[in-house]
Amino acid sequence: MSAALAPSRRFRLILIKPSHYDDDGYVIQWLRSAIPSNTLAALHGLALDVRDRRVLGPDIALEITAFDETNTRIRPDRIARMIRADGGLGLVALVGVQSNQFPRAVDIARPLRAAGIQVAIGGFHVSGTLAMLPGIQPDLQAALDLGITLFAGEAEGRLEHVLADALAGGLKPIYNFMDDLPGIEGAPPPILPRARIVRTGGGLTSFDAGRGCPFQCSFCTIINVQGRKSRTRSPDDVEAIIRSNLAQGIDHFFITDDNLARNRSWEPIFDRLIRMREEEGLFFRFIIQVDTLCHKIPHFVEKAARAGVTRVFIGMESINPDSLLAAKKRQNRISEYRRMLLAWKSVGCFTYAGYILGFPGDTPETIVRDIRIIQRELPLDLLEFFCLTPLPGSEDHKRLFTTGVPMDPDMNKYDLEHVCTTHPIMSKAEWERAYRLAWETYYTPEHMERVMRRAGASGISPGKMMFLLLWFWGCVTLEKIHPLEGGYLRRKVRTDRRPGLPIERPLIFYPRYLADLLIKHVRIGRMILRMAAVRRAIKRDPNRRAYMDTALTPVSDEEMDALEIFTATDAARSAADKAKRDLARRQAALSPKAEPLEPAPVGGG
Numbered sequence: 001m002s003a004a005l006a007p008s009r010r011f012r013l014i015l016i017k018p019s020h021y022d023d024d025g026y027v028i029q030w031l032r033s034a035i036p037s038n039t040l041a042a043l044h045g046l047a048l049d050v051r052d053r054r055v056l057g058p059d060i061a062l063e064i065t066a067f068d069e070t071n072t073r074i075r076p077d078r079i080a081r082m083i084r085a086d087g088g089l090g091l092v093a094l095v096g097v098q099s100n101q102f103p104r105a106v107d108i109a110r111p112l113r114a115a116g117i118q119v120a121i122g123g124f125h126v127s128g129t130l131a132m133l134p135g136i137q138p139d140l141q142a143a144l145d146l147g148i149t150l151f152a153g154e155a156e157g158r159l160e161h162v163l164a165d166a167l168a169g170g171l172k173p174i175y176n177f178m179d180d181l182p183g184i185e186g187a188p189p190p191i192l193p194r195a196r197i198v199r200t201g202g203g204l205t206s207f208d209a210g211r212g213c214p215f216q217c218s219f220c221t222i223i224n225v226q227g228r229k230s231r232t233r234s235p236d237d238v239e240a241i242i243r244s245n246l247a248q249g250i251d252h253f254f255i256t257d258d259n260l261a262r263n264r265s266w267e268p269i270f271d272r273l274i275r276m277r278e279e280e281g282l283f284f285r286f287i288i289q290v291d292t293l294c295h296k297i298p299h300f301v302e303k304a305a306r307a308g309v310t311r312v313f314i315g316m317e318s319i320n321p322d323s324l325l326a327a328k329k330r331q332n333r334i335s336e337y338r339r340m341l342l343a344w345k346s347v348g349c350f351t352y353a354g355y356i357l358g359f360p361g362d363t364p365e366t367i368v369r370d371i372r373i374i375q376r377e378l379p380l381d382l383l384e385f386f387c388l389t390p391l392p393g394s395e396d397h398k399r400l401f402t403t404g405v406p407m408d409p410d411m412n413k414y415d416l417e418h419v420c421t422t423h424p425i426m427s428k429a430e431w432e433r434a435y436r437l438a439w440e441t442y443y444t445p446e447h448m449e450r451v452m453r454r455a456g457a458s459g460i461s462p463g464k465m466m467f468l469l470l471w472f473w474g475c476v477t478l479e480k481i482h483p484l485e486g487g488y489l490r491r492k493v494r495t496d497r498r499p500g501l502p503i504e505r506p507l508i509f510y511p512r513y514l515a516d517l518l519i520k521h522v523r524i525g526r527m528i529l530r531m532a533a534v535r536r537a538i539k540r541d542p543n544r545r546a547y548m549d550t551a552l553t554p555v556s557d558e559e560m561d562a563l564e565i566f567t568a569t570d571a572a573r574s575a576a577d578k579a580k581r582d583l584a585r586r587q588a589a590l591s592p593k594a595e596p597l598e599p600a601p602v603g604g605g
Helices: 038-052 076-085 099-114 124-132 138-145 159-167 235-246 266-278 300-307 321-326 334-346 364-377 395-403 428-442 445-457 462-479 506-540 557-561 570-590
Strands: 009-017 029-033 060-068 090-094 119-122 149-152 174-176 204-207 252-255 285-290 309-317 350-357 382-387 487-491
Touching (some): 009 076, 038 159, 038 204, 076 099, 099 119, 099 124, 119 124, 124 138, 124 395, 138 149, 204 235, 235 266, 266 300, 300 309, 309 334, 321 570, 350 462, 445 506, 557 570
Parallel strands (some): 009 090, 090 119, 119 149, 309 350
Antiparallel strands (some): 029 487
């Protein structure tokens, strides 16, 4: 580049995916975190495209830095000094901000705004609130009053205009693109540098192959933020994402589509990935999210496994048909759960299922009953529990808001772990107890051993299963944090505490913090030793593939009269009866038609 064309000014774009506060007011942060942020990768990829096209002008050098607060401490004072040192040109963008992260995002932004730094906040909370509720809600207004810019919608085709406004010092208070969702085929690919990715456990990165979901679950924000129409990346796009990450030594991906089975391009994408793996010999693997009817799509499960899918998250939500109906989860049929899970088992995939607690008919007793049924009768590996939460942006939240039902005003609690509203028959204390009981009931040493034996019988590594089970057990039992927010080696910074809470004295904070780390490592060490003995026993067992229990038995017509999942409640029996009628109709339609009888002669002899 000639001197005449060399940039003479520097504009810094700082992208931050914020974490949120634990119950003691400390930022949830780890040496190595678990779930990478697709939004951070997407915005980083879009920013690289803006830089490479020199959209801001030939005299501007766009410097881009991405941080994920779940594994990196954020120092607003240092960020402000860095931007001021470059002449004050810059923007701090807090991206992918969910409702539970919004208070923390504002707390990061507050000292930056006081230092005169431009700040914008985007993500599901801003987008969902503006999409579903009238006017500007108080928490958004408080952010606007600080001079924070709010961004609603998706950034493809829009980021360059926001950056141009920031360069000119003329950011708008609100950018609202919720009525204009962009296509993403051919869009700049999501990408993060390796230095960021290796801060997640296993070097895991993420991307979305599509956006939108056709279903209408009332608790979901996806359909009201990303829409119900499938918008997809092309096979060429996905291949480019994979190759660019392989080039930097990253081969483990989380495809963040809320439901990849309903991505209209799933098959050509899988076919491309299969070709890359089987013809070129490339190695990569995926975690995906699907619905409970994905196994009925011809070749979906088989091709997913060949494409490199090793772990599958399934939105099961409940085994009570009444609860599923109340949540408009009509696509979930308990009669298909075993068939679907066995299909994934047959191709060697680990299965996770989300399970919601707090539907209208739930009590602590019914929740424990249903979990024990799942343990005995469903070949499921990991079960993740969530409180039914009226997330801003969901139909549930809008309904409660419109009817004036009280909801917790603290957005930090909207993390699916806390009770945020009332329940028809459970008190808040009972609901909280039910949440704790759910984890304690499922993740017992006895059931973890059972899951490991099922893995051995299915050709899945018992050791890898043990790791995942211990991850979940440790996060909930020791850290008191949901596994999706977990990580390795909890980091707490004494001074990074939620505003309004006291900063503890060093002589109190540090001894307690170190003792807490020691005790947790001793407890997890004991459990590792216990489960490692189980793993060794399974590995040494020459008959491990012959292990059988109720969950692993092949699906049969008779099980609808025998298994408790179909007989525990009136709703379950009704669902089973309907499934049997549907099966009888299908069988009748497939059977050869009887020959018509010879008509009787007219008259007599």
